[in-house]
Amino acid sequence: MALPELLSRLRLAPLRHHLGRSLSAVAPPPDEPPPPYPPAPPQPPSNPKLFVAGLSWSTDERSLMDAFSSFGTVTEVRIMYDKNSGRSRGFGFVQFSNDYEAKCAKDAMDGKVMLGRPLRISFALGKVRGGPVIVPRLPTLK
């Protein structure tokens, strides 16, 4: 009886020791950072300004603001008009005081029919006064 116990102790002791070390050595990586393969969208494109297309020709900035003012503070509404004819080009921009209001208005109004026309809303891009417009600056000649 004592012999098998002794044998098991003699053989298990190093084994348990080894296992304990190897486990503790292999244990740490439960934190495997899963590499997000679409590395692009950490944040959904969001800014206070919305690009609103699909506007009826008869939609003016006043009615457009009235349609969006219930989602937040509208800081700017602009509809692009044709230089010559003076009529609406069918799209414009609506800017809110913050990104949340803009996203809320977009989710609520995108696809909604206004004056018989389905609205196409997305976040504005490009020309933003004071925005991140990168202008390559050439060295000034002297």
Added chain:
DNA sequence: GTTGAGCGTT
């Protein structure tokens, strides 16, 4: 009197 995807001026 028209048209219908799109990203703009001061």
